[in-house]
Amino acid sequence: MEDCLFCKFIKEHNSKVYEDNLFYIIKDINPQAPLHYLAIPKNHFKYLSQMQSEDIENLGKIFAKISEIAENILQLTGGYRLVINQGDNAGQTVPHLHIHILGGKEMGWTPA
Ligand code: AMP
Ligand code: ZN
Numbered sequence: 613m614e615d616c617l618f619c620k621f622i623k624e625h626n627s628k629v630y631e632d633n634l635f636y637i638i639k640d641i642n643p644q645a646p647l648h649y650l651a652i653p654k655n656h657f658k659y660l661s662q663m664q665s666e667d668i669e670n671l672g673k674i675f676a677k678i679s680e681i682a683e684n685i686l687q688l689t690g691g692y693r694l695v696i697n698q699g700d701n702a703g704q705t706v707p708h709l710h711i712h713i714l715g716g717k718e719m720g721w722t723p724a
Contacts, residue, residue: 646716
C-alpha cells in the first residue's frame with residue numbers, strides 16, 4: 613500500500629531491530645514501557661479478520677520468532693506483553709496490523 617507508513621518502512625526504515633522475509637521489528641517512537649517494540653508483518657492488512665490463509669500461517673511463525681529472539685535480541689528478560697490493537701475502541705492508529713511488544717519492567721494490568 614503506497615500511503616501506508618508501515619509498508620513504507622519495509623524499504624525505508626534504517627534501524628530495524630530484526631527483519632526476515634515475513635516481518636520486521638522496530639522500536640516504538642512513543643514507548644509505553646522501558647522496552648517497546650513493534651513487530652510488523654510485511655504483508656499489508658489492518659484487521660485480523662482480513663487475514664488470508666497465508667497471513668494466518670505467517671502470524672504463527674511471527675509469534676514463534678518473537679519468542680525465539682525475545683531474550684537475546686530484544687533484551688526482554690523476565691517476560692513481556694504482546695498487544696494487538698484492533699479498531700477504534702482499542703485505539704488503533706496505524707491501519708497496518710502490528711504487534712506491540714512491551715517489557716523491561718513489571719507491568720500492571722489495566723487497559724487505560
Ligand atoms: P496503534 O496505536 O496500536 O495503531 O500503534 C501504532 C504505534 O505506532 C504507536 O504506538 C506509535 O507510537 C507507533 N508509531 C507511529 N509512528 C511511528 C514511527 N514513525 N516510528 C515508530 N513507531 C511509530
Ligand atoms: Zn501497510
